[in-house]
Amino acid sequence: MFLTRHQFPNGPRWARDGRQLPLGFSLADMLELPRSIAIDYVSILPTGATAESPLLAPIEPIQEVWAAGVTYQRSLEGRMEESHGDDIYERIYHAERPEVFFKAVGWRVAGNHQPVRVRPDSDWNVPEPELVLVFNRDLEIIGYCVGNDVSSRSIEGQNPLYLPQAKIFDGCCALGPGIMLADGDSLRDVPIQMRIMRGGATIYQDSISTAAMKRSFGDLLSTLGGDLAFPVGGFLMTGTGLVPQDAFTLQPGDEVEISAGELTMRNPVRG
Numbered sequence: 495m496f497l498t499r500h501q502f503p504n505g506p507r508w509a510r511d512g513r514q515l516p517l518g519f520s521l522a523d524m525l526e527l528p529r530s531i532a533i534d535y536v537s538i539l540p541t542g543a544t545a546e547s548p549l550l551a552p553i554e555p556i557q558e559v560w561a562a563g564v565t566y567q568r569s570l571e572g573r574m575e576e577s578h579g580d581d582i583y584e585r586i587y588h589a590e591r592p593e594v595f596f597k598a599v600g601w602r603v604a605g606n607h608q609p610v611r612v613r614p615d616s617d618w619n620v621p622e623p624e625l626v627l628v629f630n631r632d633l634e635i636i637g638y639c640v641g642n643d644v645s646s647r648s649i650e651g652q653n654p655l656y657l658p659q660a661k662i663f664d665g666c667c668a669l670g671p672g673i674m675l676a677d678g679d680s681l682r683d684v685p686i687q688m689r690i691m692r693g694g695a696t697i698y699q700d701s702i703s704t705a706a707m708k709r710s711f712g713d714l715l716s717t718l719g720g721d722l723a724f725p726v727g728g729f730l731m732t733g734t735g736l737v738p739q740d741a742f743t744l745q746p747g748d749e750v751e752i753s754a755g756e757l758t759m760r761n762p763v764r765g
């Protein structure tokens with residue numbers, strides 16, 4: 495089952511497999527339920543006409559997006575380079591406790607085809623293509639979507655204490671195109687691909703699998719929710735395994751296409 499959120503004239507509305515769900519349906523209500531009940535609940539809801547209006551990010555305004563860091567070897571290498579060899583990245587990669595950080599509240603998140611941004615006070619920026627877990631109030635995985643954790647390498651590289659500024663700014667987070675319901679076991683070897691286009695040409699293209707992750711999803715979720723309640727569920731970006739070569743910086747006018755499993759999201763970049 496695939497859930498999408500659409501912009502209708504009288505407000506946002508969810509759809510299941512492309513058909514409108516009842517106006518009263520909310521993801522928050524669904525994520526308050528245990529997994530087994532939530533899946534049955536959404537599968538038996540009646541649907542209406544085809545949802546043809548534009549997509550919104552598949553998240554509600556009060557829900558939160560969190561992110562895990564340095565979960566792939568390539569992220570470790572990229573961060574060591576940008577910080578001139580700071581060993582905190584090596585230590586976090588091997589530590590028992592993973593890195594998790596706050597990224598965005600739902601109302602700030604861009605959806606498929608909506609613009610993301612690079613910070614004007616940063617001259618070295620990257621998109622980070624990530625598999626995003628959608629979890630319920632009991633931290634059970636309900637499904638996944640595609641995510642872009644747009645980041646400033648120059649600001650993070652100056653000092654890791656600048657991480658919130660490198661990670662949180664207008665247009666820093668995109669989720670889309672919708673939520674594919676899935677369980678955690680089916681997400682262990684999901685291909686993630688990224689393509690960056692500039693002036694009509696592809697200037698970067700690479701791929702990785704979630705099988706290359708250093709951490710398990712269960713480990714990340716139990717750390718995140720260890721002493722923090724998620725009464726309406728939440729979203730967890732699971733880290734990037736793709737970092738373009740050092741000479742690359744994302745620019746306004748670029749277009750970023752990210753795929754995870756069978757889902758693809760595309761976003762233009764603004765300044």
Ligand code: DO4
Nearest residue numbers: 562563564565569733734
């Ligand atoms: O350690 C800083 C952030 C790491 C991150 O966002 C990632 O590995 O994807």
Ligand code: MG
Nearest residue numbers: 622643733734
């Ligand atoms: Mg990231």
